[in-house]
Amino acid sequence: QPKVVKLQSKTDWKTYLRVAASVLIVLSAFLLGKYQSNNLSPNEKNTAQVLALLEDNSASKRILAVTNAEKFTKKDTKIIEALINRLFFDKNTNVRVAAAEALFKFSSEILVRDALIKSLETDKSTSVQIEVIGILSKIQEKRAIKPMEKMLENEETPQYVKQQIKLNLSTLL
Secondary structure, three states: OOOOOOOOOOOOHHHHHHHHHHHHHHHHHHHHHHHHHHHOOHHHHHHHHHHHHHOOOOHHHHHHHHHHHHOOOOOOHHHHHHHHHHHHHOOOHHHHHHHHHHHHOOOOOHHHHHHHHHHHHHOOOHHHHHHHHHHHHHOOOHHHHHHHHHHHHOOOOOHHHHHHHHHHHHHHO
């Protein structure tokens, strides 16, 4: 005849210890993160926010990030490099134009000037080209003369871009 055996729940302290340790780890990680975020200066927080927005999938948020980057008064290398990255590699033309405009503020940096010249040589978007041409002439970057002359000689360069080059090239010569 079958016999019914009652199972007694025995207290397994190891399980309680594991749960308590997990809760303690999660709580301490949360508190540590909160403590570290409070220790960031407002400028570091702004930099982190701009850098995060620059990587967003939405073009409008990337443009917002570029606009916010223009507000930086101090030359932040991370911000400048992120703007240059947007200038070269963003798939949205408006974001690339906004990045070029934002880089104008940091045009005293040789890194920025080199990036603008390289962009002029490589970007096929006419709106980006026109923006970069204007910036390079405003900052009187003489190294831009040769790339501009090459664009004038290129048959594929649209006529209105050539007109902009002619207008701005005279200020560089």
